[in-house]
Amino acid sequence: MPLQNGSDVRGVAVEGVPGEKQTLNATVAYFMGCGLAEQLAKRAGVSTQSLRVSIGRDPRISGPLLAAALAAGLTSKGVSVARFGYATTPAMFMSTIIEGYQYDAAVMITASHLPYNRNGFKFFTKEGGYEKKDITELLALAAEEHTAEDAPNTAADARYRDDAFVLSCALHSEPGLIEQVDFMPVYAAHLREIIKKGVDHPDHPDQPLKGFKIVVDAGNGSGGFLASDVLAPLGADTSGRQQPNQLECSQGTYQRKGSQFLDPDGWFPNHVPNPEDKAAMIAGVKAVNTSRADLGIVVDTDVDRSAVVAGNGTPINSNRYIALMSYITLRKYSGTTIVTDSVTSNGLTEFIEGLGGKHFRYRRGYKNVIGKGVELNGQGVPTELMMETSGHGAMKENYYLDDGTYSASQIVIVMVKRHLEGLGKDIYGSLLADLKEPVESSEFRLKLKGSDFKEDGQKILASFHDWVQNGASGAEGWILEKENHEGWRVSIDEGEGKRGWCLLRASLHDPLLVLNAESDVRGGSCEIVRQVVRFFEENADESTVDSSKLYQGCSLEMVRH
Numbered sequence: 001m002p003l004q005n006g007s008d009v010r011g012v013a014v015e016g017v018p019g020e021k022q023t024l025n026a027t028v029a030y031f032m033g034c035g036l037a038e039q040l041a042k043r044a045g046v047s048t049q050s051l052r053v054s055i056g057r058d059p060r061i062s063g064p065l066l067a068a069a070l071a072a073g074l075t076s077k078g079v080s081v082a083r084f085g086y087a088t089t090p091a092m093f094m095s096t097i098i099e100g101y102q103y104d105a106a107v108m109i110t111a112s113h114l115p116y117n118r119n120g121f122k123f124f125t126k127e128g129g130y131e132k133k134d135i136t137e138l139l140a141l142a143a144e145e146h147t148a149e150d151a152p153n154t155a156a157d158a159r160y161r162d163d164a165f166v167l168s169c170a171l172h173s174e175p176g177l178i179e180q181v182d183f184m185p186v187y188a189a190h191l192r193e194i195i196k197k198g199v200d201h202p203d204h205p206d207q208p209l210k211g212f213k214i215v216v217d218a219g220n221g222s223g224g225f226l227a228s229d230v231l232a233p234l235g236a237d238t239s240g241r242q243q244p245n246q247l248e249c250s251q252g253t254y255q256r257k258g259s260q261f262l263d264p265d266g267w268f269p270n271h272v273p274n275p276e277d278k279a280a281m282i283a284g285v286k287a288v289n290t291s292r293a294d295l296g297i298v299v300d301t302d303v304d305r306s307a308v309v310a311g312n313g314t315p316i317n318s319n320r321y322i323a324l325m326s327y328i329t330l331r332k333y334s335g336t337t338i339v340t341d342s343v344t345s346n347g348l349t350e351f352i353e354g355l356g357g358k359h360f361r362y363r364r365g366y367k368n369v370i371g372k373g374v375e376l377n378g379q380g381v382p383t384e385l386m387m388e389t390s391g392h393g394a395m396k397e398n399y400y401l402d403d404g405t406y407s408a409s410q411i412v413i414v415m416v417k418r419h420l421e422g423l424g425k426d427i428y429g430s431l432l433a434d435l436k437e438p439v440e441s442s443e444f445r446l447k448l449k450g451s452d453f454k455e456d457g458q459k460i461l462a463s464f465h466d467w468v469q470n471g472a473s474g475a476e477g478w479i480l481e482k483e484n485h486e487g488w489r490v491s492i493d494e495g496e497g498k499r500g501w502c503l504l505r506a507s508l509h510d511p512l513l514v515l516n517a518e519s520d521v522r523g524g525s526c527e528i529v530r531q532v533v534r535f536f537e538e539n540a541d542e543s544t545v546d547s548s549k550l551y552q553g554c555s556l557e558m559v560r561h
């Protein structure tokens with residue numbers, strides 16, 4: 001897809017800097033590369049000439065330009081660069097680990113599940129993803145380079161003409177330092193080994209998935225290789241229906257239904273690849289139902305998030321996905337702690353505790369969730385799984401890597417092993433029977449209007465705390481949860497032994513307050529929201545927050561289970 005004067009590369013976010021959306025273009029990517037060269041060389045105590053960095057990208061339309069600019073910045077300092085083309089975020093990290101490759105650092109160009117015109121960089125060394133402090137240091141180094149006298153003098157004029165800028169950089173960079181590397185087949189082989197070892201099939205160890213139909217919905221992101229290069233070579237039927245009379249007519253040709261949207265297309269023409277997105281999950285369910293598959297796998301653009309669909313068509317994302325991964329983890333590591341984000345259902349805690357595990361309900365943000373797991377292990381608290389309702393999940397045994405591929409592989413392994421034990425192919429009814437789900441759940445995102453939105457949001461949250469604690473009218477039977485790591489989660493007595501909850505918190509990245517509510521009774525979610533409306537009417541100034549969404553009726557944003 002041709003780029004138009006770089007207009008498509010605006011609004012880039014650098015992962016790891018919550019709330020500070022960078023307006024990056026190729027010029028900035030170039031300087032990011034210069035900064036990265038310097039930062040890594042300093043850390044490793046080696047010259048930039050001996051550094052090796054890999055760059056991958058998802059199919060987002062401005063990816064090639066940003067990759068070229070980043071590579072030009074790195075090579076201008078003498079760093080060797082490997083360009084992988086389409087890749088996934090977990091694959092990029094693994095390029096720092098897998099023998100024979102072991103790059104000093106890896107960069108993924110992606111904005112995860114966000115639309116085609118958004119971009120971000122994710123940086124890795126073999127120690128893991130960059131933390132906020134690493135990004136801050138990198139941005140400072142990049143900014144220094146930007147203002148340095150020896151910066152290419154074309155930068156200023158070309159700022160808004162990124163393609164021209166990249167071209168001029170390319171002319172100055174040393175092509176001998178850039179190598180095109182076909183890494184994804186290596187990574188796919190690594191994943192196949194994980195599944196083979198995990199299943200350890202007594203009869204056909206190299207084809208452990210023979211006899212299973214598994215379909216993938218990659219949403220035209222980078223995850224299509226899972227069907228063709230991982231599952232199919234292991235013996236799975238990834239196409240679905242076998243009978244000619246069941247083929248579906250599409251655009252005049254008969255096609256086998258099954259895995260879908262496998263080809264990378266940065267415009268995401270079918271649905272945004274995102275397991276949190278209803279359209280994406282509906283598409284995954286449809287693929288499983290029409291192909292009568294045993295399992296469906298739905299991934300986001302860069303495949304650090306995933307969800308699955310059970311053979312009976314039940315979508316397993318959010319709380320259900322965490323529950324399933326908790327079951328798998330607790331079978332291997334009994335009694336372990338599982339860290340999740342803050343909006344998980346009460347039923348999930350009961351489920352984890354029922355299996356003998358401990359649930360640490362922390363904050364939103366996968367980096368926060370994983371970081372807490374690392375911290376707990378450091379303190380001697382065994383913590384094997386860290387997972388968000390968004391589909392981000394990491395296991396200690398997998399380098400604490402936020403890896404949707406690994407989670408989905410674990411589910412494939414368990415399904416096959418259970419089948420070998422004579423327990424059938426079902427992974428829903430039998431494994432999640434004890435997971436209590438709320439009757440209703442809802443989420444409302446309320447805009448903070450002012451320039452001091454952070455402060456305004458904190459003030460509103462403080463009043464909400466007092467409003468609940470003082471038992472204000474409307475908040476009778478509302479009790480602040482004992483552990484609150486962001487905003488205020490309230491446990492709500494709904495009568496007859498039933499309990500709902502709501503959480504009011506500030507969004508991680510945007511000027512928003514977010515209200516989540518779950519209820520154990522029909523109409524209960526609306527009732528909770530009605531009380532929160534009362535709180536806003538009495539305590540929040542209309543000029544600082546737009547709470548009108550709450551009035552627009554619960555029905556719009558409420559999901560009935």
Ligand SMILES: O=P(O)(O)OC[C@H]1O[C@H](O)[C@H](O)[C@@H](O)[C@@H]1O
Nearest residue numbers: 364365366390506507508509510
């Ligand atoms: O705080 P919010 O606006 O709900 O967003 C929070 C979410 O932002 C992104 O999607 C991150 O990838 C998630 O890890 C995080 O949980």
